[in-house]
Amino acid sequence: MKENFAGYSIENLINTKINCACKECHFINAELFYGNFIKNIKLVMKNFPYSKVALICTENSFESFGKSLIDFLKKEGIVPLSIIVNNLSDKVEDLSKLFCLPEDLRCVITFDIDLVNALSYFAFVKQIPLIFIPTSVNVKGVFNNKIRVTVDGKEDKIKITTKKYIIIDEKLLVAQKKDLLTAYLNALTSLVSVIDLRVNKTIFSKKLCENCLELINNSIFAIMNNLSKKRSIKLIEEGLKLDIANNFLEDELYNSSYFAVEKVQKALGEVNNLTKITTVFALLELYKIYFSKKQENILSVPNYIEDIEELSKITNQNEIDLLRRVKENLPNFFEFENKLKKHNAKLLKKINAILKRKRKFVKIFNALLEETETVDYELIKKSIYYAPYFMENYTTLSLLREKGILENL
Numbered sequence: 001m002k003e004n005f006a007g008y009s010i011e012n013l014i015n016t017k018i019n020c021a022c023k024e025c026h027f028i029n030a031e032l033f034y035g036n037f038i039k040n041i042k043l044v045m046k047n048f049p050y051s052k053v054a055l056i057c058t059e060n061s062f063e064s065f066g067k068s069l070i071d072f073l074k075k076e077g078i079v080p081l082s083i084i085v086n087n088l089s090d091k092v093e094d095l096s097k098l099f100c101l102p103e104d105l106r107c108v109i110t111f112d113i114d115l116v117n118a119l120s121y122f123a124f125v126k127q128i129p130l131i132f133i134p135t136s137v138n139v140k141g142v143f144n145n146k147i148r149v150t151v152d153g154k155e156d157k158i159k160i161t162t163k164k165y166i167i168i169d170e171k172l173l174v175a176q177k178k179d180l181l182t183a184y185l186n187a188l189t190s191l192v193s194v195i196d197l198r199v200n201k202t203i204f205s206k207k208l209c210e211n212c213l214e215l216i217n218n219s220i221f222a223i224m225n226n227l228s229k230k231r232s233i234k235l236i237e238e239g240l241k242l243d244i245a246n247n248f249l250e251d252e253l254y255n256s257s258y259f260a261v262e263k264v265q266k267a268l269g270e271v272n273n274l275t276k277i278t279t280v281f282a283l284l285e286l287y288k289i290y291f292s293k294k295q296e297n298i299l300s301v302p303n304y305i306e307d308i309e310e311l312s313k314i315t316n317q318n319e320i321d322l323l324r325r326v327k328e329n330l331p332n333f334f335e336f337e338n339k340l341k342k343h344n345a346k347l348l349k350k351i352n353a354i355l356k357r358k359r360k361f362v363k364i365f366n367a368l369l370e371e372t373e374t375v376d377y378e379l380i381k382k383s384i385y386y387a388p389y390f391m392e393n394y395t396t397l398s399l400l401r402e403k404g405i406l407e408n409l
């Protein structure tokens with residue numbers, strides 16, 4: 001029986017093999033626990049009696065929660081080891097202090113989302129589980145199963161399959177404004193990425209898992225709705241669901257528009273007030289223009305030679321190199337024109353539904369961000385205009401640009 005799982009609760013989504021209607025079998029190797037974290041650690045530790053476990057966390061987490069955990073573990077006859085790190089990069093050299101831990105380590109525990117990625121990698125290499133006890137509503141990346149690590153200067157992608165235990169203890173959760181803002185931005189960038197991914201896949205006639213997309217949409221709006229109520233448990237659950245769906249889609253979301261934004265930011269290095277939020281809104285505007293009926297007949301091919309000249313001046317990059325990149329990224333214009341026509345109505349419906357809520361998004365953002373940000377919309381336009389040149393993959397931005405829509409902004 002093939003399942004449509006978009007309405008599943010978080011418990012149904014993890015530790016179960018889902019034979020999805022998209023023909024894939026989705027799976028997240030994890031277990032979830034609710035309530036007092038010490039009590040729950042005791043439950044998990046039944047699997048590892050009288051063994052060595054490591055608590056790896058930041059100084060803050062150690063002071064606030066770590067000490068009581070260490071005391072408890074000692075009482076239980078477990079040998080706790082602790083390492084305090086305030087950040088860990090994806091570079092293997094940076095993880096060397098973890099590899100000094102004893103060989104017979106049986107489990108890793110952390111309270112910090114920023115350490116989860118590196119610790120997932122470490123736990124995978126050691127083939128031991130990771131216990132994560134969130135202390136904020138930002139849980140982005142918990143289930144990230146494809147981890148990029150840098151070994152000897154070379155980037156490698158590793159698929160993590162070891163188990164994760166997530167313990168949600170409401171008493172530990174402090175819904176600070178900073179965390180709420182992060183949760184909100186994660187949700188909003190996911191939203192734009194979903195649109196971008198849909199358009200992108202339509203062009204290449206690739207099917208995406210509709211259940212995953214539905215789950216992402218549901219979670220994004222649940223996050224939006226729960227932000228003002230500061231319901232931490234709900235925010236964490238929806239954040240985890242978003243992460244699960246993202247994972248099921250095999251990281252494709254991250255390679256979509258979000259990736260484009262990052263590339264542009266890097267390329268325009270001197271720009272530092274280009275915040276995620278303004279980029280997100282600028283992208284939403286782009287989609288609106290593209291999918292609105294009024295613009296339907298715009299079909300102009302940009303003057304690449306002129307653009308390249310200008311771009312070369314800005315970036316100090318060789319014109320021939322730039323031209324080559326444009327050429328490589330230019331698929332058959334009419335082919336995707338036809339493909340898009342078929343799907344336009346469906347995409348437009350989705351985007352309209354999202355744009356209807358735009359005012360609400362801005363309101364939430366303003367409420368979360370008290371000080372006024374200086375937003376340079378001209379700069380955003382300019383950077384998005386040049387985005388296709390920096391892309392390794394063909395994206396919606398490339399499409400918009402080729403259709404001459406960016407020039408009309």
Ligand SMILES: [Zn+2]
Nearest residue numbers: 020022024209
């Ligand atoms: Zn699926």
